[in-house]
Amino acid sequence: MHAFPCGTLALDFVGTLRARRNALPREMLGAPSNLDAWFRESGLADEVTPATAADLDRAVGLREAIYGLVAARLFGEPVDQAAVALLNEVAATPPVIPQLRPSGRHVAATAPQALSSVARQAVDVLGSREADLLKECGRPECTQVYLDHSRGFRREWCAMRTCGSRMKAAAYRSRKRG
Numbered sequence: 335m336h337a338f339p340c341g342t343l344a345l346d347f348v349g350t351l352r353a354r355r356n357a358l359p360r361e362m363l364g365a366p367s368n369l370d371a372w373f374r375e376s377g378l379a380d381e382v383t384p385a386t387a388a389d390l391d392r393a394v395g396l397r398e399a400i401y402g403l404v405a406a407r408l409f410g411e412p413v414d415q416a417a418v419a420l421l422n423e424v425a426a427t428p429p430v431i432p433q434l435r436p437s438g439r440h441v442a443a444t445a446p447q448a449l450s451s452v453a454r455q456a457v458d459v460l461g462s463r464e465a466d467l468l469k470e471c472g473r474p475e476c477t478q479v480y481l482d483h484s485r486g487f488r489r490e491w492c493a494m495r496t497c498g499s500r501m502k503a504a505a506y507r508s509r510k511r512g
């Protein structure tokens with residue numbers, strides 16, 4: 335199961351390499367079928383054409399390009415122009431196309447279409463004032479990047495339900511010990 339804590343699919347997609355700044359990151363996109371599952375679970379597509387190994391390579395390349403650009407923002411590093419070029423190239427291809435069916439909205443997508451939709455969201459975030467809201471989760475085992483829309487810009491974790499409650503429990507335990 336994939337996780338979608340960020341409220342922004344482009345950043346959730348970055349999170350498919352879990353705990354990336356940890357010594358032992360966890361790759362959630364190890365096989366093309368993991369990518370298909372991500373597209374469905376994210377709600378980007380109801381039905382996906384099975385991804386190929388080349389689609390998976392492209393997906394991981396896009397993910398790392400997005401992360402590189404986010405990290406450049408977060409840590410004040412120089413922007414990698416190759417990452418910008420890859421992001422723009424993926425965003426320039428056709429995105430997912432919703433269709434109206436008797437059962438309601440339906441999206442059948444290929445991996446390139448779904449990746450284009452992810453890339454477009456990344457462009458929206460990185461190219462707007464939302465980029466000022468980028469943060470990295472404060473739980474050292476997580477390091478997921480997210481957008482802090484909280485009042486006062488005081489959110490410390492990618493998700494309260496997971497990292498926030500774990501950090502609070504750890505703080506409580508250490509207070510009890512101390």
Ligand SMILES: [Zn+2]
Nearest residue numbers: 471476492497
């Ligand atoms: Zn987190």
